Amino acid sequence: DAGVTQSPTHLIKTRGQQVTLRCSPKSGHDTVSWYQQALGQGPQFIFQYYEEEERQRGNFPDRFSGHQFPNYSSELNVNALLLGDSALYLCASSFRTLRSLHFGNGTRLTVT
Amino acid sequence: QKEVEQDPGPLSVPEGAIVSLNCTYSNSAFQYFMWYRQYSRKGPELLMYTYSSGNKEDGRFTAQVDKSSKYISLFIRDSQPSDSATYLCAMSATRPDSWGKLQFGAGTQVVVTP
Numbered sequence: 001d002a003g004v005t006q007s008p009t010h011l012i013k014t015r016g017q018q019v020t021l022r023c024s025p026k027s028g029h030d031t032v033s034w035y036q037q038a039l040g041q042g043p044q045f046i047f048q049y050y051e052e053e054e055r056q057r058g059n060f061p062d063r064f065s066g067h068q069f070p071n072y073s074s075e076l077n078v079n080a081l082l083l084g085d086s087a088l089y090l091c092a093s094s095f096r097t098l099r100s101l102h103f104g105n106g107t108r109l110t111v112t
Numbered sequence: 113q114k115e116v117e118q119d120p121g122p123l124s125v126p127e128g129a130i131v132s133l134n135c136t137y138s139n140s141a142f143q144y145f146m147w148y149r150q151y152s153r154k155g156p157e158l159l160m161y162t163y164s165s166g167n168k169e170d171g172r173f174t175a176q177v178d179k180s181s182k183y184i185s186l187f188i189r190d191s192q193p194s195d196s197a198t199y200l201c202a203m204s205a206t207r208p209d210s211w212g213k214l215q216f217g218a219g220t221q222v223v224v225t226p
Contacts, residue, residue: 004155031212033212033214035214040120040218040219041218041219042116042118042200042202042216042217042218042219043156043200043214043216044216045213045214045215048212048213050212055212056212056213058213090155090156092155094212100158101158101214102158103148103155103156103157104155105153105154105155106155
């Protein structure tokens with residue numbers, strides 16, 4: 001049973017560029033949440049998708065956007081990259097209930 | 113002031129010792145409390161989940177929540193070198209606008225030496 005899978009594992013982008021990160025939830029899960037984890041910090045909630053709609057959003061600018069597809073997979077898009085966007089981006093899936101949050105191993109984004 | 117405070121460590125203990133971790137928080141609306149373990153270059157893995165106040169035990173792990181003091185703890189008994197990781201506390205409120213949104217501490221790095 002595959003867990004949460006994220007791609008790519010590593011990514012290097014230049015300031016001002018755009019990036020798309022992808023996530024496939026654990027089998028049976030229908031809700032996807034995205035978190036940003038800066039070095040030495042805990043994950044910070046970006047947003048959550050359920051039934052192809054953004055349900056909750058954290059304190060992130062509109063440069064961060066997402067999408068959920070009918071098969072429950074999800075994308076995180078970041079426009080106009082800043083150096084401060086360098087971080088580990090984590091995807092977590094669940095079956096609606098909060099307590100069953102399963103994380104992927106993340107995509108490490110480096111902005112130069 | 114951050115909503116969730118957690119000492120970043122590192123916390124170094126000898127094998128077999130009890131590891132004691134804790135977090136404090138300021139938001140009295142938090143009702144769900146979790147502990148995650150994160151190995152280097154991996155995603156967080158849920159260890160313990162507690163709703164409201166009280167204690168919960170699972171094998172070598174014990175989680176405690178004291179809502180009156182806004183203080184949560186995780187104890188690891190008979191620690192092993194494989195327990196070396198970063199431990200993250202996380203919590204959430206039950207209000208509809210908090211649904212699915214976890215607030216994490218910064219994580220405490222634990223090193224268990226053989």
